[in-house]
Amino acid sequence: MKRTMVLKTMAVLGAASLALTACSSDSEDTTASATAEDISAEATVEEATDECTSTSLVLGTLLPATGDISYLGPPEFAGVELALEEIDAAGGVLGSPVTYIEGDSGDTTTDIASQTVDSQLAQGVNAIIGAASSGVSLTVIDKITSNGVVQFSPSNTAPALTTYADNGLYFRNVPSDVLQGAVVTLAAGILGITKLAVIARQDPYGEGLAAATVKSFTEAGGTVTSNVLFDPTGPAFEAEVAEIKAGGPEAIAIIGYIDETVKFVQEMIKQGVGPGDVQVYLVDGNLSTTAFADFPAGIMAGTVGTFPTGSVDLTAFNERLLKFDPALTSFSYGSHSYDATMVIALAAQEAGCADGVAIAAALPDVAGNGGEECTSYADCIALLDEGIDIDYVGVTGSVDFNEYGDLLEGTISINEYKSNTESVEVGRMTAVVPRP
Numbered sequence: 001m002k003r004t005m006v007l008k009t010m011a012v013l014g015a016a017s018l019a020l021t022a023c024s025s026d027s028e029d030t031t032a033s034a035t036a037e038d039i040s041a042e043a044t045v046e047e048a049t050d051e052c053t054s055t056s057l058v059l060g061t062l063l064p065a066t067g068d069i070s071y072l073g074p075p076e077f078a079g080v081e082l083a084l085e086e087i088d089a090a091g092g093v094l095g096s097p098v099t100y101i102e103g104d105s106g107d108t109t110t111d112i113a114s115q116t117v118d119s120q121l122a123q124g125v126n127a128i129i130g131a132a133s134s135g136v137s138l139t140v141i142d143k144i145t146s147n148g149v150v151q152f153s154p155s156n157t158a159p160a161l162t163t164y165a166d167n168g169l170y171f172r173n174v175p176s177d178v179l180q181g182a183v184v185t186l187a188a189g190i191l192g193i194t195k196l197a198v199i200a201r202q203d204p205y206g207e208g209l210a211a212a213t214v215k216s217f218t219e220a221g222g223t224v225t226s227n228v229l230f231d232p233t234g235p236a237f238e239a240e241v242a243e244i245k246a247g248g249p250e251a252i253a254i255i256g257y258i259d260e261t262v263k264f265v266q267e268m269i270k271q272g273v274g275p276g277d278v279q280v281y282l283v284d285g286n287l288s289t290t291a292f293a294d295f296p297a298g299i300m301a302g303t304v305g306t307f308p309t310g311s312v313d314l315t316a317f318n319e320r321l322l323k324f325d326p327a328l329t330s331f332s333y334g335s336h337s338y339d340a341t342m343v344i345a346l347a348a349q350e351a352g353c354a355d356g357v358a359i360a361a362a363l364p365d366v367a368g369n370g371g372e373e374c375t376s377y378a379d380c381i382a383l384l385d386e387g388i389d390i391d392y393v394g395v396t397g398s399v400d401f402n403e404y405g406d407l408l409e410g411t412i413s414i415n416e417y418k419s420n421t422e423s424v425e426v427g428r429m430t431a432v433v434p435r436p
Helices: 070-089 112-122 134-145 177-190 204-219 238-246 258-270 315-324 334-351 356-366 377-385
Strands: 017-023 029-035 058-062 099-101 127-130 150-153 170-172 195-201 223-230 251-255 279-282 304-309 372-374 390-394 409-419 422-432
Touching: 058 070, 058 112, 058 334, 070 099, 070 315, 070 334, 070 377, 112 134, 127 134, 127 334, 134 150, 134 170, 134 204, 150 334, 150 356, 177 204, 177 279, 177 304, 177 409, 177 422, 195 204, 195 238, 204 223, 204 251, 223 238, 238 258, 251 258, 258 279, 304 422, 315 334, 334 356, 334 377, 334 390, 356 390, 372 377, 377 390
Parallel strands: 058 099, 058 127, 127 150, 150 170, 195 223, 195 251, 251 279, 279 304, 372 390
Antiparallel strands: 017 029, 017 422, 304 409, 409 422
């Protein structure tokens, strides 16, 4: 799994520190450091056998049609389906159209994900795109990967998934929250914040991002005044907000999904520590331009949110996605779902086999390893047909993987609310991460 890397910004996981460069709205560069989580375990990809049992690709999705992050479902489904349309128009995979099995992931309060996976495994799926939620992925990853099937998430960010024992069959094309936590620290540092309260939902996503944020903020010299985990099903959060208020923070980072964040911010406003009183940071799970529309006019102005994005401008792709599905009101992770579908199809084509293990072994080869760059399925297939190694560069940018199935390079967008319903990107931070 040889790599050729251009270090724009370097993050060494382990003993060294994570250096991040931010391009702010006034074009000045700002640098901050935070130590990343130590990673010591090694992942392995099983060798594919000489005998191929799948000569056509069967692709499943495990994405949220229902549940507490169902708002992420439409753009993610659209991204997969747009990619499949383009793949089949270019001749499909191994000479056949892709068989697509759409599936709902629900959330961690239901058994929908497990039922969906059982159904898809029974139908001979080779790869599954999803889940969107790290918590849901952790409930089904053993079942998927123990059956020799690739699991590829377009939006899982929990650090625990990096070294999870997955037989080399789990991949994701968004960066771990080790990066997003460091970016929250950098954003706070730009504003001179020295005292931060962290409130997070009690699940793998919330706990992982909270831990990364606390670690990076304290190692940068800041003080965490509160680190509170909450039950997202709670009816109200008076006690949690009171605890945070008592610590006297200069800023509050809220790590959760939209529904509970709305309740939490409402309670913060009641207790005098809302966005109008202290700096507030949101993250990918709760960054929204519609959820806070009914709040007091202008109160969200100045709130900052971070979100994993691509290293390139996604405007043109989002226009394509909206044309494909005019009902979309959000584009979150649609581009990542599109790229996930593309690299799975290209890996099967490269391997000459659609078996899950063969796909996993070929994924690093089609998304790096010094091949010739290509940006569309048709162009990539043409190169493969000529015997030329490829490096697929997706709509999100580079999709190179390390040996854990994580991205080598991740990008986080920093956005600032101008009103309750409008936010604009004010910075973007990219880190290239060498193998530990």
